[in-house]
C-alpha cells in the first residue's frame with residue numbers, strides 16, 4: 001500500500017509538470033488521479049489494517065492528499081499568471097494612438113432646438129425651471145382647473161403609474177407621467193415670490209395615435225409670466241420677439257381663439273409652414289399652417305389654487321412643441337423621425 005501511495009505521488013508529479021491549462025489540471029484531478037489510483041479507496045481501506053500500519057499509511061495518505069491540494073493551488077496560480085501575461089501581450093492598449101473613428105457625435109436636433117430656445121429666453125431675463133417627469137394628478141390636472149369630470153382629461157389620455165404604486169394613494173395623489181409641462185407653473189407659483197418669468201423645457205407623455213405631428217412622448221416648452229399689470233399686449237409682444245429670433249423673417253403668425261381650462265382668454269397660434277412655404281405638405285396636413293403654440297392669460301382659478309390674488313396679479317402662459325419647431329427649423333417632414341435613431345437623419349445636424 002505504501003508503494004501504491006509513492007507511485008501515485010510520482011505519477012501525479014510527472015503529469016502535473018506537463019500541464020499548462022486549468023482544464024488540463026481539472027482533468028488530471030478528476031479522471032486520472034481519482035479513477036486510476038483511487039486515493040479515496042486507499043483511505044477507505046485503512047480500517048482493515050492493523051493499528052501501526054493504519055497509523056503509518058494513514059499519515060502518508062493524508063500527507064499526499066495535502067501535497068496534491070497544495071500543488072494544485074500552486075499550479076492554478078501559475079497558469080492564471082501565464083494567462084494574464086499572454087493577454088497583456090496580445091491586447092496592449094496604447095492610449096497615445098489616434099482614435100480611429102473621427103465621428104464624435106453631437107447633440108440631438110431636439111436638444112439643439114431646446115438650447116436655442118433657452119438662449120433666446122435667457123436673453124429676455126427668463127429663468128429656466130426643470131422638474132420631474134412623474135407628476136401627481138393634483139398638479140397635472142386639479143390645480144390647473146381641470147377637474148375630474150372635465151372633458152380635457154379625455155383629450156389627453158394619460159399614462160398612469162402602475163396600480164400597485166398608486167393603490168394606497170388618495171385620488172389627487174396618484175402618480176402619472178405628466179401630459180404637459182404646465183404642472184411646473186403651479187409648482188413655481190407655490191415656491192417663488194412674484195413676479196416670476198420662467199420657461200420649462202421638458203419631456204411630456206400622451207397616449208396618442210402616432211402620425212407626422214404626434215408621438216406618445218415629445219418635448220414641450222412652457223413660458224409663464226406672472227406679476228402686476230401683465231396684459232394680453234405683453235403676451236403678443238413676447239411672442240413676436242421670440243418668433244423673430246427663432247424662425248425666419250418671412251414667418252407669418254396666425255392667432256385662433258381657443259379654449260383651455262387653465263387660461264382665459266386663450267389662443268392657438270400657428271406659423272406658416274416652412275417646409276412647403278404655405279403651399280401644403282404632410283407636416284402641415286396640406287393647410288400651409290403648423291400649430292406650434294397654445295397660449296393665454298392665466299386663469300384666475302389657477303392663480304387662486306396657488307394662493308395668488310387674481311385681483312392684484314395677472315399673467316400669461318405659452319406652451320409650444322419643441323419637436324415641431326425642430327421639424328420646421330431643420331425641414332424634417334415628420335417629427336416622429338426624431339425618435340427613430342436614424343443616423344442618416346441625425347448625422348445631418
Ligand SMILES: [Zn+2]
Pocket residue numbers: 273274275276277278279280281282283284285286288289
Ligand atoms: Zn407644409
